[in-house]
Amino acid sequence: GGQGGGGGGGGDDDKKEGYEVKQRPVLDSNFVMTQDKLVRLDEEMVRKELTPADNDGSNEEVAAAEDPLNGLRIHCWVLVRAGKREMTEDVFVEASTGNMCPTDQSPYLGIEAVFNHKNYWVDMQQCPVSRMRFTLDDFQAWEFVFMESTVSAPKAQSDEDAKPEGGDGQQADNTVAMQGTEEIRESDHVLDLPPSWVERLFIDRALFLQRYAKENDEIKKTKDYRKSRVELFAENSLKHGMVQRITVFSDLARSNAVEVQEVFANRKDKLRKRVRYYKPGTQIQIGQPESLIQEYFDPGRPDALMELVELPDGREFTFYHKATLDGMVQRIERFTRNRAPTKNLAMHKVIETFEGHEQRLNYRSITFEPIDPNTDAPQVKLQIEHPRKMTHKFDRNPDEEADRDLRKRTFFTGLRPPKIHLVFHYGPDRITAATRTYTTEKTINGDNFTMSEYVVDPFAKPMKFTEQRDEYIKLIGEEKAAISDFRDADREAQKILETRENDEKHPQLVKSLYVQLQDKKQFEANKPKEEDADAALKYDYLASYLPKRSKKTALTKQEAQAVKDACLKALKERLIDRAHIIETRLEEEQAALTKRQLGYHRQDKEKSSDDDEYEKYVHEAQFKIQILKQRRDRHEEIAKQKFKEMIERLQSDPRLSILNQ
Structure with a gap:
């Protein structure tokens, strides 16, 4: 027992010396500390924004200290x-x-x-x-x-409004308003506005529209820069409607132009801007100096054209797709060689993109067979009839299954044998898409086909032969329809180009009403005076009754009487013919109503089911008859008045004055 106690005493001394437990340090996260600091800064900035009045004085003092002229x-x-x-x-x-x-x-x-x-x-x-x-x-x-x-003085309130409903406070407010009025009326030191020492500014509208002075027979303003020149023109001063032209040069002498920007206004064809680029050795067409032309149009054209780009090896159309019938956004044409004015285009590929197409079409392209550079290309419509490849792409249809929803359709018409390749949309959680390929084989008995497909879903039912045949026949029809669509699209593109060429040859401007009136006045002022006599003769009411001889020769009494009688006779016949037409229509309406009434009374009343229709017809017929009767009576009154006026006019006509002698 003693040894155990001794051992225990020795253990306490060792624990104090060799087994002392160390305290763990407090671990702090630098990220958390940084975030807390940012949060405190944000709160402080928000507090300063909510209380800007506390810092107004300090900010002004700082600004004044930095700028000695602050506020002066x-x-x-x-x-x-x-x-x-x-x-x-x-x-x-x-x-x-x-x-x-x-x-x-x-x-x-x-x-x-x-x-x-x-x-x-x-x-x-x-x-x-x-x-x-x-x-x-x-x-x-x-x-x-x-x-x-220009500001009137406050008006005094009426006696009823001036009554102090709220006590002395309201009366004091009225007194302040009256004092302001008295101050205006009784002030003796208020200045009178002196007359202006300059004449009233007047600018003639024609000069205002002209804007610039005349320079080299053109109304424009020119300013030269280091390697560019800016020319400003008045609106409608040039026949093609140009209002600005910026020319960029490659040399300091400003002799070699590399870019010309033209801005137009009031063009009827909606042309807004044209940019021409010039590059040595590169031409859009033989005999044409430009290497690139870009034209921009405002909305409102019948063909919805927004931009037209002419390239040496192609052409690009951009449309306002919401204004087109098929939602076309862009049409890109690529050629295998540069264009020549007397040769057909050698087409390489045409790409069309769509947005909002009714068949979910978003892409369509046609690739042509390559043409030897040394041979002439056939007409474009013949190249379309025999393409190398045609491709269509479609958007996703959420109502169809992905494996049945077509994404891309390609007709390999240039291959031997021809093929039709179908690619469908990706299904949910799929990295591959279903495909299907039809190959046409020509035999003595006709065209046969074989089909190979890749199915994503291993549990999908295979297509029956009848289903394959129906789909193949449908695809053959769609191939012919695709060629027809490309032919129509090319025809529309050629129509746009012809319209643009005609617009450039004969540009038309939309003029303001003032300019139209000025042009009309100018035209009338420049009109020869001989035409006035011809115009008067053209609208002369006696021209067809006068004898065919010299205009300056006076009529005899017999001739004047014959002219008068012929004129009155013609007027009488016209009035009688008009009355006869009205009377005939009235009789036809009355006869039709009578016939309908007789037929209605003869039929069996118990079996009749069209009473409402009959009443409606009778009501309309009576209304027409009433209108025709009123027109007949009114025509009689007007005819008498016209005949009387014609007699007075003939009596006062100086050419028939011999009848009054």
């Missing part, structure tokens, strides 16, 4: 008040930049005065611009200088 500079800008021009709030317009901002977000430090063409108002408010009131008839905020104020 004089500047003018424009104030557009609410109430007119469809303005709902007061707005500042910076004159140097044209930028607009509401008055409560003003970047300006202060306002001394506001003025217009009739008066001058001095600012009496001691507050920042963002809190100013721009009610110019408030005399506590604004003090006017001249009596010719």
